[in-house]
Amino acid sequence: MTEGKIIKALSGFYYVQTNNEVLECRGRGLFRKKNITPLVGDLVVLERTEDQKGYITEIKPRKNKLDRPPIANIDQGLIVCSATMPDFSATLLDRFLVLVESKHITPIIVITKIDLLDDDELENIQHVKQMYEEIGYDVELVNASAGSDLSNLEKYFANKITTIIGQSGVGKSSLLNAIHPSLEIKTDEISVSLGRGKHTTRHVELIEIGGGLVADTPGFSLLDLDEIEAEELAMYFPEMNEIQHACRFRGCLHHKEPHCAVKQAVEDKTINQQRYNHYLHFLNEISLRKPRY
Missing domain, CATH: 1.10.40.50 (Probable gtpase engc; domain 3)
Incomplete structure (x- = not known):
């Protein structure tokens, strides 16, 4: 038996990182019978097959999981908001923060596209940054366009599993491309009429960046609070x-x-x-x- 971590899930196959290799695996039928789906980020036990592939036989207990995107055992979430196009929304940011806090995930706020702001708009975003930092959050203001220096973000990644969270069009894929240009993650132009981007990320994958593992995940614009009680x-x-x-x-x-x-x-x-x-x-x-x- 071998232990490892699922770093990619695609079309029913799970790619498991062991100490020195990545094995393509299937899940045992018992998972389907119990309505259990292995997730990216899961720590698993696998049984190797003769063709150097394997079957996942056990999923270790999870400390947390998200359904959108489907990922487990997350240490922290980079909540990516745009300063403009689409306009910054404090309501949406607070909704993301509540979700992340409820999953016991450490949030880091990243506000992109600050290069597109005029002086008054930039001053307003600086006030937003100060307010959230006073609460205790880490906040980074960045320009995610090609050639931007985003080395200050890499310090967050070491020895962590990080998920990127935010609505479509805020620049999540562009952000990761700027941090790690070799990724070449597909991005689409913002719809001028809708003020938001298209979903461009098709599956969840953990990518090694800055000494940690980072998931680029599909953007989404609506968050429900179905799992949170009023008293909580x-x-x-x-x-x-x-x-x-x-x-x-x-x-x-x-x-x-x-x-x-x-x-x-x-x-x-x-x-x-x-x-x-x-x-x-x-x-x-x-x-x-x-x-x-």
Whole structure:
């Protein structure tokens, strides 16, 4: 038996990195019977065959997984937002942050296309950067066009599995091409009428960059909060989670309850009003969700 990590999944084949080689593998039929799908990032046990291929016989316990993109055991997520084309959306960024935090994945915020901003727009993005850094997030402002120096991003990759997250058209594939030009990942032009790009990444693959493994993943523009309960939501806003123990009532949702430490912090401007508004928006979305049985 050999152990390894799935680094690529394509058309029912799984490519497993062992200590010194990559083996093309199939999954055992028992996975299908149990409705289990091996994922990129999975640590697996495999049985070699005579033709130097193999069968996956066991999937080790996962510390986390994402369904879109399908990947497991992620250490961190580069949340890529564009400063323009499509316009920067703090609501969408906070939605991504909540999802990533809920999966116990360390988020890193990357805002692209800053070279396309005028002075006032750039100043606004600088304020955004400062606000998120004060919360405790790492934030990088980059120009992902060809020839840009993105060496400052490589420091995040060492000894980590990183997934790239963001809506279509924000420059995820361009970003990786700029970091690692030999990848030559296909990119498409932004649709002027829609303000977003086409999905150009067709499968999930872990690529060695900066001493770690990075997945370039399909962009998506909608995120649901189906796996998050109302009572959990504030945990995924670090500035709220830090002080919510000071609320008078256990189980405080930081909305209509009296003597709420979070609402007081918003009033005192130690919690950003816009972030709190996004929290209330997500809370309302969760409350309107149809019951699950």
